[in-house]
Amino acid sequence: MASRAKATILDIAREAGVSKSTVSLVLQGSRLIRPETALKVRKAIEDVGYVYNRGAANLRKAHSNVIGMVINDLTNPFFAEMAVGMERVFQSAGIVPFIANTAESPVRQEEVLKSLMEQGVAGLVVSPARGTTPGAFRRLETAGVPVVFVMRRLPESRIPVITPDNHRGAYLATAHLIGKGHRRLAFFGGSSDLVVYHERLGGFRAACEAFGIAPADRLVFEGETSRKGGIACLETALAMAAPPTAALCFNDAVAFGVLLALRKRGLEPGADFAVVGFDDVAEAEHYMPALTSVAVNTAGLGERAAHVVLKMIQSRTTRAEDHIGAVNLVVRESCGPDRKEHGCAGMGDAA
Amino acid sequence: MASRAKATILDIAREAGVSKSTVSLVLQGSRLIRPETALKVRKAIEDVGYVYNRGAANLRKAHSNVIGMVINDLTNPFFAEMAVGMERVFQSAGIVPFIANTAESPVRQEEVLKSLMEQGVAGLVVSPARGTTPGAFRRLETAGVPVVFVMRRLPESRIPVITPDNHRGAYLATAHLIGKGHRRLAFFGGSSDLVVYHERLGGFRAACEAFGIAPADRLVFEGETSRKGGIACLETALAMAAPPTAALCFNDAVAFGVLLALRKRGLEPGADFAVVGFDDVAEAEHYMPALTSVAVNTAGLGERAAHVVLKMIQSRTTRAEDHIGAVNLVVRESCGPDRKEHGCAGMGDAA
DNA sequence: TTGATTTATTGGAACGTTCCATTTAATAGG
DNA sequence: CCTATTAAATGGAACGTTCCAATAAATCAA
Numbered sequence: 001m002a003s004r005a006k007a008t009i010l011d012i013a014r015e016a017g018v019s020k021s022t023v024s025l026v027l028q029g030s031r032l033i034r035p036e037t038a039l040k041v042r043k044a045i046e047d048v049g050y051v052y053n054r055g056a057a058n059l060r061k062a063h064s065n066v067i068g069m070v071i072n073d074l075t076n077p078f079f080a081e082m083a084v085g086m087e088r089v090f091q092s093a094g095i096v097p098f099i100a101n102t103a104e105s106p107v108r109q110e111e112v113l114k115s116l117m118e119q120g121v122a123g124l125v126v127s128p129a130r131g132t133t134p135g136a137f138r139r140l141e142t143a144g145v146p147v148v149f150v151m152r153r154l155p156e157s158r159i160p161v162i163t164p165d166n167h168r169g170a171y172l173a174t175a176h177l178i179g180k181g182h183r184r185l186a187f188f189g190g191s192s193d194l195v196v197y198h199e200r201l202g203g204f205r206a207a208c209e210a211f212g213i214a215p216a217d218r219l220v221f222e223g224e225t226s227r228k229g230g231i232a233c234l235e236t237a238l239a240m241a242a243p244p245t246a247a248l249c250f251n252d253a254v255a256f257g258v259l260l261a262l263r264k265r266g267l268e269p270g271a272d273f274a275v276v277g278f279d280d281v282a283e284a285e286h287y288m289p290a291l292t293s294v295a296v297n298t299a300g301l302g303e304r305a306a307h308v309v310l311k312m313i314q315s316r317t318t319r320a321e322d323h324i325g326a327v328n329l330v331v332r333e334s335c336g337p338d339r340k341e342h343g344c345a346g347m348g349d350a351a
Numbered sequence: 352m353a354s355r356a357k358a359t360i361l362d363i364a365r366e367a368g369v370s371k372s373t374v375s376l377v378l379q380g381s382r383l384i385r386p387e388t389a390l391k392v393r394k395a396i397e398d399v400g401y402v403y404n405r406g407a408a409n410l411r412k413a414h415s416n417v418i419g420m421v422i423n424d425l426t427n428p429f430f431a432e433m434a435v436g437m438e439r440v441f442q443s444a445g446i447v448p449f450i451a452n453t454a455e456s457p458v459r460q461e462e463v464l465k466s467l468m469e470q471g472v473a474g475l476v477v478s479p480a481r482g483t484t485p486g487a488f489r490r491l492e493t494a495g496v497p498v499v500f501v502m503r504r505l506p507e508s509r510i511p512v513i514t515p516d517n518h519r520g521a522y523l524a525t526a527h528l529i530g531k532g533h534r535r536l537a538f539f540g541g542s543s544d545l546v547v548y549h550e551r552l553g554g555f556r557a558a559c560e561a562f563g564i565a566p567a568d569r570l571v572f573e574g575e576t577s578r579k580g581g582i583a584c585l586e587t588a589l590a591m592a593a594p595p596t597a598a599l600c601f602n603d604a605v606a607f608g609v610l611l612a613l614r615k616r617g618l619e620p621g622a623d624f625a626v627v628g629f630d631d632v633a634e635a636e637h638y639m640p641a642l643t644s645v646a647v648n649t650a651g652l653g654e655r656a657a658h659v660v661l662k663m664i665q666s667r668t669t670r671a672e673d674h675i676g677a678v679n680l681v682v683r684e685s686c687g688p689d690r691k692e693h694g695c696a697g698m699g700d701a702a
Numbered sequence: 703t704t705g706a707t708t709t710a711t712t713g714g715a716a717c718g719t720t721c722c723a724t725t726t727a728a729t730a731g732g
Numbered sequence: 733c734c735t736a737t738t739a740a741a742t743g744g745a746a747c748g749t750t751c752c753a754a755t756a757a758a759t760c761a762a
Contacts, residue, residue, distance in 0.1 A: 703762100704761105704762085705760105705761090705762090706759105706760080706761080706762100707758100707759080707760070707761095708757100708758080708759070708760085709756100709757080709758070709759090710755100710756085710757075710758095711754105711755080711756075711757090712753100712754080712755070712756090713752105713753095713754080713755090714751100714752095714753095714754100715750105715751095715752090715753105716749100716750085716751090716752100717748105717749085717750090718747105719746100719747085720745105720746085720747090721744100721745095721746090722743105722744095722745090722746100723742100723743090723744095723745105724741100724742080724743080724744100725740105725741085725742070725743090726739100726740085726741075726742090727738100727739080727740075727741095728737100728738080728739075728740090729736100729737080729738070729739090730735100730736080730737075730738090731734105731735085731736075731737090732733100732734090732735085732736100
């Protein structure tokens with residue numbers, strides 16, 4: 001317990017019989033100090049139990065080496081995975097990033113951003129909360145703090161963005177479904193306040209158009225981006241007079257919900273109704289049936305984002321190029337075998 | 352861009368025509384300042400785009416209001432959930448906690464702890480990495496920083512701990528299995544370098560003993576605490592001459608693995624082999640079949656931990672009582688119906 | 703009026719670093 | 733030997749806050 005007044009650089013100086021400047025230099029690993037002196041100082045540091053006061057240092061340096069990762073939803077394995085990718089990069093750069101969760105709340109995000117600024121962050125990687133207002137990052141911008149967005153973008157913003165190629169991914173997935181013989185397709189989940197949503201939906205539409213699916217045969221169901229949302233989408237879709245036979249889901253969580261709901265109804269995912277997810281989270285591979293999904297290289301995008309912000313900090317700029325990451329469809333079991341003229345057994349299939 | 356030298360309290364003072372002390376008081380919401388003066392100052396703050404420099408403030412106050420949450424594995428939904436519980440509490444206390452991930456590496460943890468100390472944290476909630484050495488937290492202790500452990504404890508440490516009642520949970524689960532008619536039981540997954548492991552295994556053994564299961568009929572399989580670990584455990588268990596008919600799993604991830612492996616082998620979880628998980632993560636309810644698991648009130652424990660550390664900070668102590676959280680078994684489908692003399696077919700629900 | 707009290711405001715000395723400009727010691731060149 | 737040069741160590745002035753003690757202005761008691 002005890003621990004009287006915290007030891008400072010001066011205490012070490014006294015202990016080691018040198019000046020505070022010398023101690024400071026040792027702390028910074030300067031080559032100006034004679035090795036044996038450095039050793040003496042380091043010993044004193046150890047003896048006294050000194051802990052470096054970064055706040056004081058930053059006061060002088062204005063160069064804080066703190067990097068923040070602001071994540072919209074840490075309980076979502078997808079974002080957690082991305083966060084871990086970033087962390088890897090920061091770690092190997094010798095930086096301990098601070099992670100903050102906004103729980104998808106713009107208000108909370110505001111608080112977090114404020115706190116981070118007060119702490120003097122050197123840079124930020126942000127996956128913005130849904131409903132973030134365009135002005136939310138102005139303070140950061142005027143303060144000249146490098147920021148990069150990852151996974152999500154804001155409608156009108158000059159902040160660089162690292163995202164997967166959502167349009168292409170959705171296109172590929174949709175094409176796959178059509179190739180399997182489906183002619184009446186749905187897009188499940190997601191809400192239109194996310195730019196990503198429009199990108200993915202755009203890819204879906206483009207593919208439908210390219211392969212001659214009539215506008216009346218492509219159904220869009222907005223919904224929560226969660227299992228629950230997926231369940232709801234499937235329910236309302238199957239309640240239609242002429243239900244779809246396949247769905248591209250906004251993300252894997254929605255797809256899992258759909259798979260679940262199918263089972264509950266006694267339908268066989270894949271055979272009776274084809275499902276494709278998006279993001280290819282770790283769980284997709286282990287699901288029952290294994291989920292066909294668009295892999296976006298989650299951790300890789302995180303790493304990329306981290307690299308970009310590092311580079312920005314280093315070159316003292318607040319601008320950088322956007323990066324659109326490659327995607328690919330990984331085909332598993334959730335779309336079943338190819339579909340013949342008329343659906344196989346099971347229940348109500350295409351008209 | 353631009354943003355010449357950062358604005359300080361003095362710039363605002365000049366702008367508002369008052370002294371820096373006045374500005375400082377306004378920032379702290381002091382009632383000593385005339386409301387109209389305060390207003391004038393606040394306007395200047397807004398105009399200049401000032402951001403508070405907490406580092407400078409802390410230098411003077413030595414009272415940092417930064418709290419850290421050190422998590423062993425953020426990609427594990429269980430810990431993520433716990434983290435979110437803590438966050439909730441800190442948020443309503445007006446504090447933005449910083450989360451750091453150690454990825455189950457003691458080395459990484461060391462770095463994180465060091466960084467946090469340098470940042471001048473006021474307190475810490477830690478779920479220690481596996482293999483943490485007893486001395487890892489000595490620096491924190493001698494510095495007098497309040498620390499509380501959550502979910503995991505260290506073999507010999509005076510740091511307060513918030514955990515679920517692992518022994519009781521395992522006991523309940525095992526009793527349930529025995530009540531279902533199982534007489535040859537296994538404990539799957541986990542490794543003995545975790546105190547939790549011994550607690551849970553202890554509960555398992557105690558129940559076996561209490562209900563007269565012969566020592567030869569309780570099998571222990573160490574293994575990774577992941578899906579993969581669960582799969583492996585089941586494989587080796589079923590390869591035995593007299594395999595068990597039910598298993599208590601170290602945690603839900605292991606249980607999911609077991610469920611998966613059963614399916615792969617064409618066995619029906621519940622009917623052919625009963626499975627109980629531990630932790631009751633959100634996914635347990637939605638699995639196929641829904642997993643019977645020991646609910647530990649994850650988020651609640653997180654909240655509790657946060658409260659404790661807050662109290663410790665406030666009362667300037669480094670000691671607090673341990674807290675053992677209540678647990679309860681939530682019965683779903685993964686143990687099937689009661690077991691007759693010889694396992695029955697079908698997969699009806701619990702009797 | 704005078705002094706005492708209250709209310710608002712302010713200067714200045716910390717806080718623990720960094721880093722520039724110096725000083726001191728050691729080495730080399732002649 | 734003296735003077736340059738290099739190497740090693742040092743003092744002191746920042747950095748942007750807080751907070752104590754002091755002041756100034758306003759109110760009150762006589």
